Amino acid sequence: MKISRIETFLVPPRWLFVRVETDQGVVGWGEASLEGHSDAVRTVVDQFAEHLLGADPARIEDHWQVLTKSGFYRGGPVFGSAVSGVDQALWDIKGK
Numbered sequence: 046m047k048i049s050r051i052e053t054f055l056v057p058p059r060w061l062f063v064r065v066e067t068d069q070g071v072v073g074w075g076e077a078s079l080e081g082h083s084d085a086v087r088t089v090v091d092q093f094a095e096h097l098l099g100a101d102p103a104r105i106e107d108h109w110q111v112l113t114k115s116g117f118y119r120g121g122p123v124f125g126s127a128v129s130g131v132d133q134a135l136w137d138i139k140g141k
Contacts, residue, residue, distance in 0.1 A: 046071065048102050051094040051131075053077070053087045061086055063130035065138060067102055073137030077130025082123055089127035097131070105135045 050066040061083045063075040077086050093112055100108065112128055 046102060048097050048100050051090065051097060053090050053130075055083050055087070059083070061126075061130065063090055063134045065097070065102065065131065065134040067138060071102075071138050071141050073102070073134035073139075073141070075130035075133030075135075075137065077126045079122055079126040082126075085123045086126045086130070089124060090130060093127060093131055102135050102138045105132065105139065108135065 047068045048065060049068040050064075052064045052066075054062045054064065056062065059078060059080045061077045061079070063077050065073045065075070077090060079086050096111055097108060109128070109132060112131070
């Protein structure tokens, strides 16, 4: 199973959801909300997609390490919200 698509959905007034889909049709959802900064969080999630597309969604810890240790961002609420949304979506896939 491989990650084939990552999308974000802004739901007014303040929620941002991350949808991760696999090539086998399994979908996971996560919440990446950060009030007033949804566009910034969405940008970070889009950058994460460069690493995640084509990857095995079950390797959650490996993805977490790469996203948090090897990228441009080094913490903060925007980064934390983006990581959280992706992480939740991957666990949702694993649970299914």
